[in-house]
Amino acid sequence: MEALFKFTSSTQINQALNNYWTNQNADEGKQIEFKHILESEPEVNQSEDEEVTAAQDKNGWSHEEDLILIESYFTYKSLPKRECFYRISALLEDSSKDPKACHQRYKDLDLKHLSAEEATAKSLQMH
Numbered sequence: 001m002e003a004l005f006k007f008t009s010s011t012q013i014n015q016a017l018n019n020y021w022t023n024q025n026a027d028e029g030k031q032i033e034f035k036h037i038l039e040s041e042p043e044v045n046q047s048e049d050e051e052v053t054a055a056q057d058k059n060g061w062s063h064e065e066d067l068i069l070i071e072s073y074f075t076y077k078s079l080p081k082r083e084c085f086y087r088i089s090a091l092l093e094d095s096s097k098d099p100k101a102c103h104q105r106y107k108d109l110d111l112k113h114l115s116a117e118e119a120t121a122k123s124l125q126m127h
Contacts, residue, residue: 057126061105065092066123069102073111 056062061069068091076084085099085106100122106112108126109119 004008017030025036059105059108060094060096064096065094065125066105066126067120069105069121070116070123071107073106073115079103 023047069088072088072091073084076087079087082099082104085102088102089097089099109122111119114122
């Protein structure tokens with residue numbers, strides 16, 4: 001389900017869910033059409049893009065990216081570190097957020113010593 005965070009429109013999410021459901025139930029011949037998960041797709045305009053850019057901290061991370069990192073870290077932390085940060089980087093849309101950048105942000109947020117709630121609060125302070 002974490003992979004659904006990568007999609008930016010309800011159409012992409014619905015297609016992914018339909019493909020998943022169709023593959024899971026191929027033997028039974030079932031295919032379910034998912035209703036629109038998102039009632040309406042957000043209109044992205046230039047001013048919103050500028051706001052998102054402005055919401056990034058000096059290291060180029062937005063609060064939303066921090067939230068994905070924090071949630072995903074606590075999901076994957078039992079894996080070897082390399083695998084953990086590889087998976088987290090795959091969830092982030094920004095291609096500059098490679099595993100090494102995710103590991104550095106993990107250090108910046110002090111995820112080793114903080115809970116998810118404390119790390120979220122720290123992320124808000126950094127923005």
